Amino acid sequence: MISLQFLITAFVVVIAPGTGVIYTLALGLGQGRRAALIAALGCTLGIVPHLAAAILGLAAVLHTSALLFQIVKFAGVAYLLWLAYQALKSGGALSVSGDAQRQPAWAIARRGALINILNPKLSIFFLALLPPFLSGNAATASVEMATLGGIFMAMTFAVFVIYGVFAAAARDFLLGSERVMTWLNRSFAGIFTLLAGRLALEKA
Template sequence: MISLQFLLTAIVVVLAPGTGVIYTLALGLGQGRIAAFWAALGCTFGIVPHLAAAALGLAAVLHTSAVLFAIVKFAGVAYLLYLAWQSLRSGGALAISANRKVENGWRIARRGGLINILNPKLSIFFLALLPPFLSGNAATATLEMSLLGGIFMALTFAVFVLYGLFAAQARSWLLGSEVVMRWLNRSFAAIFAALAGRLALERA
């Protein structure tokens, strides 16, 4: 069940830059290591509802219900556009500035959690990713999916923290230039807007 193939697959998936990685990088650059840690924690726990949905079979319901899928999807699109605006707005939650203080950790984690919770493709992704690595015993399938999901979450948290630490280290090199900070904010806003556009085009 817990095979080298699963671990390699999970690591490749986690390393691929997605919305959670971009959010963690933005917080690491904007507010430093502690903020990046909370961002990674929030993004990781935002996976829980999708793992639960996959284990309980609710992901299949989401996949077959166009209305339910669209509701969650467009809520996610709206939230990503909100994050894009927060990157551009002076004093926004994701804006990078030299004198920015670290936000409340739970607030950072809550935003990170919502990023993943409002992405309906994650439930369907886990429904496709985990079953091939199960033993085939129906009596232990839910337990096995929970265990594999827990390992995936642990890998997610570890990799995201590393991304965040890298960004926090780069922060000290970038904060001396107003031009660099301005372009970073624009870049993060553009990335979040592009991710919103991609999510809007997703189909169940």
């Protein structure tokens, strides 16, 4: 069940920069290591509903229900555009600045969780990723999927933490330049806008 092939596949998926990675990097640069770790945790917890949906078969319902898929998708698009605005806005939740105020842990984690919760492709992704690595025993299928999903989540958290710690370490070198901070904020806003556009074009 837990094969080298699965671990390699999961690692390749996790290490590829996506919305969660960008969010963790933004928090690491903007507020330091603590915020980056909380962001990584929030993004990881946002996987839980999709994993549960895949195990319970609800992902198939989402895949076949065009209306439900579109509702979740455009809620995700709106959320990503809001994050883009928060990166550009002075004092925004994702703004990189030298005098950024420390944000509550629950707020950072909640935003990270919503990034994944509002991505309807994630539950369908688990429905496609996990079954090929199951033993074939129907009696243990749910437990096996939960185990593989747990390993995927652990890898996600570990990789996101590395990204976040790296960003936090670079924070002191970057915050001395107003020009660099402006460039970073515009870059994060642009990336979130592009990710919103890509999500808007996704089909069930």
